[in-house]
Amino acid sequence: MNIFGYSIKLDKTLATGRAKQKNAALSRKDSGIAGLYAALALTLLVLFAGCDNSFSIFKSISQETKQVGVDLFKNVTVRAMANDAANYYALLGQVVWRPIDGSASWNVLSVNGSTDYFAAGLASDGAKVYVAKANSNNVLEDVYKTIDSGATWTAMNAAASIGSSAAVDWLKCANGTLFVAFHASGTYSLYYYDGAAFKSAGIANISRPLIDIVWDGSEYWAISDSAAYHGSAGAMTEDTAPAPAQGLIGLATDSAGRVLISRSDGLVYSLQSGAWTPITIKASTKLGPLFLLTQPAATKTIMVGKGIATYGYYEYDETGTGSLKENGSNYISTSSSVYLSTMLSKHVIGFWQPSNDANILYVMLAAGGTDSYALYKNTFDPAANAGAGAWSGWTAE
């Protein structure tokens, strides 16, 4: 019995072992199948999560417009624009220009008798055009001014005031005054031209680069990425309001007392009547350059570049409770299809309107990774849309 008992016990042990092995194999098979199902479910989840029921691929394609621009604007970055009564100007490595009436195409502008130069800055007040020329090390040679669309140039002897080792970051005219932002010896400063010489605007030797300057109707506002400054041309001081003081990116004004600053956290701060008010454009999303679109007049639209990898821009309609327009939505300034085929994945350097025409809007883009144009124009037709007006959509220059 004992033997049998042992034998029976042994058989039971072996049977149990085989059952365990079988169960383990089944378990491995089950877990393998479960893993396969999980991978399949995850794949389907990822695929379906990327779907947008409101976006029509073939309709979007059918609404595309073939963009035919000039080769000058392919694979370049447009850093600034300017105009006088006769011409538009755009800053690439050099300054290019074309007549406003479209009678000729874009071409390189001869500055002070030469087309072989590097331009570090471009600005205009609508009548005078300023170009900062620099040497191969980006060190300022001089700022040149023309009042006759480039026929003659006047050297402004800027290096004598700013310094012989300064590198110009940008030029800009605000309220008819020319400002020069530059850096030297690792610090950043802002100067302005008082009609006779360049003088400090009151922002000197700061540690962060300056981004932009605007005139709000009563005083100037300038920003670096960590501070806002305001005041008169020669006496700008840091704004002590704490709210907008970090991650500043873009600056805009309606020239009637309102100032807006975009930040890297998705907020735009609006200053009116002495108080900063936050507007959430897209929470926790880095923003870019700002622009206040004044057409159509019935809508209050903030255009703000995206600081994230998909780039392009947002349109935020302040009318009512506010609404954000982005990829897939219908834009005020263009169709979704044209936006997706022109702006997507391109870094917006800024928006610009000529000093004498609020119905023309340009967007300046960085070169980006696509073989497309860097300058697009949009025209507002006040008579379109049954008199409500409509933008034409972006067209390559």
Next chain:
Amino acid sequence: MKKKLVAAAIVLLVLCIGMVWAQDSADPFAANRKKGSQSIEISPGGFLPLFVLDSNFAMISTPNMSPGAAFSVLYRYMLGKNLGVGGSIAGSFVTTVGGRTLFLAPVCVSSTWVFGTDPMEFDISAEIGMNVMRLSGNGIISPIAKLGGGISRYISESWSIGGKLMWWFVPELHLGSYANLNSYASFLEFSIGAQYHF
């Protein structure tokens, strides 16, 4: 441009037929067309957008797409001498006038009718499946149907080469209030391929 490419593809196929027709018509490869025979085919080629219909089945006058390329892998299991079933995965793209690129990646089940005398083989196949499309960051999953045929010639016991034409019908379907965005596109895939039989 499209017409020229289609004509060129057809001429290529006809030439292939003509060239291989003159070859030895012995039948040493019948073993590859019996129940249980399997094959894998790899086919790179071109991809032509043909036309797009809107939600009312009216032709969209400007599809705005240019020719692109396609690549497909097809597995086939023979159920008998002539009928095979299997599956395919493919990837294709076309460019648009605005400079964008539309990607299509269908996964299909297929049935194929194979006929002909070795070393020549003809097939007519139909496929249905799901198709993932991507355009400038936006995606759609849609059904897809393919219909077409091909011709191939055995170059060894295990390998055959040939070409095929496949018509892709790609309905882009939207749900609910977005049903007005429905559209129906069709494309022509023309490719050369190598098929391994085992």
